[in-house]
Amino acid sequence: MNKLFTFITLSILSGVFLGLTSCSKADYLVDGGLHNAKVDMSTYDYLAGHPQGLFDTLIHIIDHFGLKEEINQSETFFAPTNYSIRRYYQSKWNELRAVDENATFSLEQMLETIHVDSLKAYIYPTQRYDLSVASTTYSSITNAGNLPGFACHKQLQPAGQWSFQPIYYLFYVKIRGEVDQVGDDGTVITPEDDFADLRVRCQTQGIETSTGTIINVLANNHLFISDFNEPKEYVEPDWGTVLEYDIAFPYDAGGYTGGSVEIDRDALAAAFGLTVNQVSTLFGSQVLFYGTNSDGTLDPNSTATAPGHWFNVEGNVTTWGATAVLFSEYNASAFSFNIGQYPGQAVKGEEYVIRQSLVYKDDNDDETQVTFRFNVTIE
Incomplete structure (x- = not known):
C-alpha cells in the first residue's frame, strides 16, 4: 500500500x-x-x-x-x-x-x-x-x-x-x-x-x-x-476585496447544524468587473473557489461537500475529524453559503473566523480575489 x-x-x-471514544473513560x-x-x-x-x-x-x-x-x-x-x-x-x-x-x-x-x-x-x-x-x-x-x-x-x-x-x-x-x-x-x-x-x-x-x-x-x-519555530511578525495578508458577514447558531453536541448566508452578488460582480450572470457562467473555469487559511494562503481542494471546506479553531482548512470545528459550503447558483458545526467540537460562547475566496482570472491572466470573511458565533 x-x-x-x-x-x-x-x-x-x-x-x-x-470521536467515538471521547466521552468514555x-x-x-x-x-x-x-x-x-x-x-x-x-x-x-x-x-x-x-x-x-x-x-x-x-x-x-x-x-x-x-x-x-x-x-x-x-x-x-x-x-x-x-x-x-x-x-x-x-x-x-x-x-x-x-x-x-x-x-x-x-x-x-x-x-x-x-x-x-x-x-x-x-x-x-x-x-x-x-x-x-x-x-x-x-x-x-x-x-x-x-x-x-x-x-x-x-x-x-x-x-x-x-x-x-x-x-x-x-x-x-x-x-x-x-x-x-x-x-x-x-x-x-x-x-x-x-x-x-x-x-x-x-x-x-x-x-x-x-x-x-x-x-x-x-x-x-x-x-x-x-x-x-521562532514566531514571525504578523503581516496582514492581501485578502483582495473583503465581504464580511456575521452568523450565529446554537451549540449542538449531536448534529451538523448551522445556518446560511446569502452574499451580496452585486458587490461580488462589481469587484470582478463582471455581471452577476458572468460570475455564475465562469464559475469553475475563470472564477475559482478556495479555502482561505488564516495566513492568507489559498487551498484549492474541497475538504467538505464540494465546493466547501472544514476549518479548525485557528480558521485554517482541515479535514473532517478531530481537528474540525466548522464547515462552509458554497452554492454557486444561489450565491449563498451553508455554514455549520462538527457535533460537540465547537465551544459555546466562542466566536470563530473562517474565510473562503473566489479568484477571477481574466483573459490577460490578471487575477482578482474576493474573500468572504464569516464571523461565526456559537450560542
Missing part, C-alpha cells in the same frame, strides 16, 4: 475512533489521578503497536532517521500523534500549492523537509518529566537536539470543568521572547507586546515503558516541528 495513502487514511480512522483522557501507567514493552514497540495506529507515521519518521534505540533509551519522550504530523504535512503541501495549484507532495518529500535535530526536540535522554515531578512554574529542560528554550510545567484545571478534584494538566513549552509570567496555579500571562510562549498540552502523560521511558502524548492540535 502507498505509504502516503496509509498515512492519510489512518489519520482519518484515528479521528473517527477518538479511556486511557486518552488527561487524568491526574492514580492509575497503573506501566506497559510491558519498549518505547518503540509501544508506539509501533498502538491499536489505532496513532503513531504509525511517527514510527516511519523514527525509522527514517535511525532513532529507534535513542527513543528506547530516553528518559522522556514527548510523542506527537499522526494528527500533528498530518498538520505539518498539509502546511508544507499548501506552501507548494500556493505556487503551483497542481503540485504533489509525498510522505518521502515531507521527510526531506525535516532536520534530525528538530525531531530530537521531543527526546529527553537524561531526565524524567511528568506530573509527578512537574511544578506550576516553568522548569527548563534539555533535549537531545540541544535546541534551546524548552520547558515543562503543570497547570491546575479550573474547578468544575469535569471534576471538582484538583486536576493538573502537563504542558510542553517552547519559550518565545520574554518568559511568560506564571501564577501559583500554573496560569500563564504573556508580557505586553511579547509573543506568547508556545504551550502544548499533553493529552496523556506518564506512560512508563519497559525500557524506562516516560511517554507524554502531545495534543492532536500540535503542529509537528513548526510549532517550535
Whole structure:
C-alpha cells in the first residue's frame, strides 16, 4: 500500500475512533489521578503497536532517521500523534500549492523537509518529566537536539470543568521572547507586546515503558516541528476585496447544524468587473473557489461537500475529524453559503473566523480575489 495513502487514511480512522471514544473513560483522557501507567514493552514497540495506529507515521519518521534505540533509551519522550504530523504535512503541501495549484507532495518529500535535530526536540535522554515531578512554574529542560528554550510545567484545571478534584494538566513549552509570567496555579500571562510562549498540552502523560521511558502524548492540535519555530511578525495578508458577514447558531453536541448566508452578488460582480450572470457562467473555469487559511494562503481542494471546506479553531482548512470545528459550503447558483458545526467540537460562547475566496482570472491572466470573511458565533 502507498505509504502516503496509509498515512492519510489512518489519520482519518484515528479521528473517527477518538470521536467515538471521547466521552468514555479511556486511557486518552488527561487524568491526574492514580492509575497503573506501566506497559510491558519498549518505547518503540509501544508506539509501533498502538491499536489505532496513532503513531504509525511517527514510527516511519523514527525509522527514517535511525532513532529507534535513542527513543528506547530516553528518559522522556514527548510523542506527537499522526494528527500533528498530518498538520505539518498539509502546511508544507499548501506552501507548494500556493505556487503551483497542481503540485504533489509525498510522505518521502515531507521527510526531506525535516532536520534530525528538530525531531530530537521531543527526546529527553537524561531526565524524567511528568506530573509527578512537574511544578506550576516553568522548569527548563534539555533535549537531545540541544535546541534551546524548552520547558515543562503543570497547570491546575479550573474547578468544575469535569471534576471538582484538583486536576493538573502537563504542558510542553517552547519559550518565545520574554518568559511568560506564571501564577501559583500554573496560569500563564504573556508580557505586553511579547509573543506568547508556545504551550502544548499533553493529552496523556506518564506512560512508563519497559525500557524506562516516560511517554507524554502531545495534543492532536500540535503542529509537528513548526510549532517550535521562532514566531514571525504578523503581516496582514492581501485578502483582495473583503465581504464580511456575521452568523450565529446554537451549540449542538449531536448534529451538523448551522445556518446560511446569502452574499451580496452585486458587490461580488462589481469587484470582478463582471455581471452577476458572468460570475455564475465562469464559475469553475475563470472564477475559482478556495479555502482561505488564516495566513492568507489559498487551498484549492474541497475538504467538505464540494465546493466547501472544514476549518479548525485557528480558521485554517482541515479535514473532517478531530481537528474540525466548522464547515462552509458554497452554492454557486444561489450565491449563498451553508455554514455549520462538527457535533460537540465547537465551544459555546466562542466566536470563530473562517474565510473562503473566489479568484477571477481574466483573459490577460490578471487575477482578482474576493474573500468572504464569516464571523461565526456559537450560542
